[in-house]
Amino acid sequence: MAREFARVGVVGLGTMGAGIVEVFARGGIEVVAVEVDEASATHGRETLEASTQRAVDRSKLATDDREALLGRVRISTNLDDLADVDLVVEAVPERLELKAEVFAALSKVCGPETIFASNTSSLSITELSVRTERPHQVVGMHFFNPAPVQALVEVVRTVVTDPEVLSDVTGLAVQLGKSPVVCGDRAGFIANNLLFTYLNQAVGMFESHYAGREDLDAAMRYGCGYPMGPLALMDLIGLDTAYEILDTMYRQSRNQRHAPAPILKQMITAGLLGRKSGRGFYTYAAPGSPEVVADSLTPPPPGQEGGDQRSVQRVGVVGTGTMATGIAEVFAKSGYDVVVRARTEAKGEGVVAGIRKSLEKAVVKGKLSESARDETLARVRPTTTFDDLTDCDLVVEAVAEDLEVKQAVFGALDDVVKQGAILATTTSSLPVVECAAATQRPDDVVGMHFFNPASVMKLVEIVSPITTAPDVTSTVRAVTAKIGKHPVLCGDRAGFIVNALLFPYLNDATAMLEANYATADDIDSAMKNGCGLPMGPFALLDVVGLDVSLAIERSLYMEFRVPGFAPAPLLEHLVTAGRLGRKTGQGFRDYQKK
Ligand SMILES: NC(=O)c1ccc[n+]([C@@H]2O[C@H](COP(=O)([O-])OP(=O)(O)OC[C@H]3O[C@@H](n4cnc5c(N)ncnc54)[C@H](O)[C@@H]3O)[C@@H](O)[C@H]2O)c1
Numbered sequence: 001m002a003r004e005f006a007r008v009g010v011v012g013l014g015t016m017g018a019g020i021v022e023v024f025a026r027g028g029i030e031v032v033a034v035e036v037d038e039a040s041a042t043h044g045r046e047t048l049e050a051s052t053q054r055a056v057d058r059s060k061l062a063t064d065d066r067e068a069l070l071g072r073v074r075i076s077t078n079l080d081d082l083a084d085v086d087l088v089v090e091a092v093p094e095r096l097e098l099k100a101e102v103f104a105a106l107s108k109v110c111g112p113e114t115i116f117a118s119n120t121s122s123l124s125i126t127e128l129s130v131r132t133e134r135p136h137q138v139v140g141m142h143f144f145n146p147a148p149v150q151a152l153v154e155v156v157r158t159v160v161t162d163p164e165v166l167s168d169v170t171g172l173a174v175q176l177g178k179s180p181v182v183c184g185d186r187a188g189f190i191a192n193n194l195l196f197t198y199l200n201q202a203v204g205m206f207e208s209h210y211a212g213r214e215d216l217d218a219a220m221r222y223g224c225g226y227p228m229g230p231l232a233l234m235d236l237i238g239l240d241t242a243y244e245i246l247d248t249m250y251r252q253s254r255n256q257r258h259a260p261a262p263i264l265k266q267m268i269t270a271g272l273l274g275r276k277s278g279r280g281f282y283t284y285a286a287p288g289s290p291e292v293v294a295d296s297l298t299p300p301p302p303g304q305e306g307g308d309q310r311s312v313q314r315v316g317v318v319g320t321g322t323m324a325t326g327i328a329e330v331f332a333k334s335g336y337d338v339v340v341r342a343r344t345e346a347k348g349e350g351v352v353a354g355i356r357k358s359l360e361k362a363v364v365k366g367k368l369s370e371s372a373r374d375e376t377l378a379r380v381r382p383t384t385t386f387d388d389l390t391d392c393d394l395v396v397e398a399v400a401e402d403l404e405v406k407q408a409v410f411g412a413l414d415d416v417v418k419q420g421a422i423l424a425t426t427t428s429s430l431p432v433v434e435c436a437a438a439t440q441r442p443d444d445v446v447g448m449h450f451f452n453p454a455s456v457m458k459l460v461e462i463v464s465p466i467t468t469a470p471d472v473t474s475t476v477r478a479v480t481a482k483i484g485k486h487p488v489l490c491g492d493r494a495g496f497i498v499n500a501l502l503f504p505y506l507n508d509a510t511a512m513l514e515a516n517y518a519t520a521d522d523i524d525s526a527m528k529n530g531c532g533l534p535m536g537p538f539a540l541l542d543v544v545g546l547d548v549s550l551a552i553e554r555s556l557y558m559e560f561r562v563p564g565f566a567p568a569p570l571l572e573h574l575v576t577a578g579r580l581g582r583k584t585g586q587g588f589r590d591y592q593k594k
Contacts (some may be wrong), residue, residue, distance in 0.1 A: 003168040009082040011088050013044025017091035019147030027176040035074045092118040107132045117141035122248040125185045126158040136162040147469045151179040152529035154189045165532040181522035191530035198505045202230035203261040215488035222459035223498035225534040235274035270520040271368035302481035308471040316392035320347040324398035325354040326454025332379040334483040340382045348382025386412045398426040407438035414439035426446040432492045433465035442467035460485045492510040494559035503552050509537035510568040538588040542581035550575050
């Protein structure tokens with residue numbers, strides 16, 4: 001029988017505590033909330049009243065229900081009032097000694113059956129538990145801000161937590177309408193541990209001038225569908241808070257990737273704390289304002305960089321696969337004449353047929369007129385000879401992801417394409433400079449990394465090796481904007497921006513699973529519900545394909561040699577066993593065969 005929680009206590013009525021009180025009281029549970037003094041108690045009561053009034057104003061709560069909810073809450077300044085509660089959630093400031101004192105005092109006040117929970121974001125539940133006489137009855141109950149809105153609750157077990165206590169607390173969270181996940185006692189738990197490692201890496205990319213802040217943020221929003229980019233999110237969280245979390249993670253793990261990027265300390269010292277101080281990675285209209293205003297780092301819109309730009313009218317596409325077909329369609333739709341070089345006539349016709357099919361779909365959906373379809377198709381000309389690319393101003397290579405094959409194409413292009421033309425590769429994992437080196441004109445070679453499906457995905461990573469001429473980069477940036485895509489600039493390193501940030505995170509999640517720290521379902525749920533990501537890491541790995549993911553992780557590891565980038569053995573084993581994800585019906589999960 002699951003335990004019933006009739007009365008609970010909450011200690012500390014600040015941002016989190018007041019929200020947690022509301023969650024319990026909404027769920028029909030009597031709450032005794034204890035603050036340190038009258039002034040803080042009054043402030044806590046006002047927070048609760050204001051939050052529930054907002055819920056009424058937004059028609060999320062009836063007036064009578066609000067009255068009943070408030071009637072279930074008693075606010076006190078005396079811990080003795082917690083004598084007969086079934087559970088206490090502690091939400092006092094994030095200091096180990098303070099929390100330990102609260103738990104030691106509660107041990108004396110509460111009955112032997114009372115469960116103790118801490119809402120700490122980063123401190124060790126184990127350390128707190130040993131400061132009570134009932135370590136087996138202590139868990140973490142990590143709510144997210146704002147607690148009444150956020151569904152995720154991380155329930156943290158220690159090595160001595162009683163399994164029944166764990167299931168009772170998890171059951172209570174479900175009863176309150178939350179989505180609890182269970183994990184071990186590691187700094188950052190699931191969501192913050194994975195999130196902050198990724199954020200720290202993005203800050204490092206900014207610090208090393210690998211990519212600009214707008215481009216880093218746009219890459220993750222458009223490339224992965226994240227609700228916010230990493231630097232905008234750091235500003236929202238607060239750089240000081242982020243630093244503390246990373247520092248705690250580092251002290252526990254000694255993992256270099258958790259060591260806060262040095263620029264964070266400098267920014268904090270300079271008072272650049274993020275939105276709350278009006279400036280962090282971005283500049284805001286005022287302290288606390290979400291409105292970003294332009295500053296000295298704001299880049300000019302694409303095409304308005306000033307300086308020289310090359311003229312691009314006629315575009316060549318080399319290749320006949322999924323990406324080549326999508327890219328040819330995108331250029332033709334935007335009014336460019338496109339020559340597609342195929343190895344055989346049949347393959348060339350296949351590209352035209354593929355574009356026709358895609359345009360036809362748009363016509364059926366009413367998104368494209370029949371005349372626009374015909375005009376677009378008329379702009380695409382297939383050919384089997386490189387010579388027909390002579391007059392192109394820009395040639396985009398999208399052949400197989402094999403360096404020798406690509407280098408042969410670049411050699412052929414170098415022989416025939418007019419001087420001054422731009423030669424681009426769509427490689428997602430090979431060094432662009434290797435393509436440049438296969439020509440006598442490395443300054444004209446650049447990477448244009450489209451995402452699949454190219455006709456839909458907005459992001460294009462523009463990759464400039466050290467050899468690329470500045471006017472080539474700026475021309476390609478402007479052309480990318482003209483075809484309705486969002487260009488981001490980055491250097492020529494494995495993974496560019498998106499894969500270099502995404503795959504280490506997916507690998508961290510795999511290592512968490514492998515260590516039995518939490519289940520795949522709970523890790524997926526924590527990242528979806530806690531961070532608002534469109535998919536959890538295992539759902540995503542299964543979609544991408546585990547073999548593809550392993551290849552990307554290997555290339556990142558080989559380039560950077562960061563120990564944490566080495567693919568988790570679990571991924572290698574799944575690939576060896578032929579479990580490649582959705583495409584084989586089995587990966588991290590089993591799928592119904594179609
Ligand atoms: N803010 C967040 O986004 C967030 C999210 C999840 C967890 N947390 C964690 O929740 C906890 C509380 O954070 P917060 O943001 O609500 O802080 P806060 O500063 O807003 O609130 C803390 C409250 O505790 C009260 N307090 C201090 N000492 C006390 C004592 N001895 N007895 C009773 N009350 C006492 C303070 O008066 C204050 O009202 C921290 O451990 C924090 O890490 C915060």
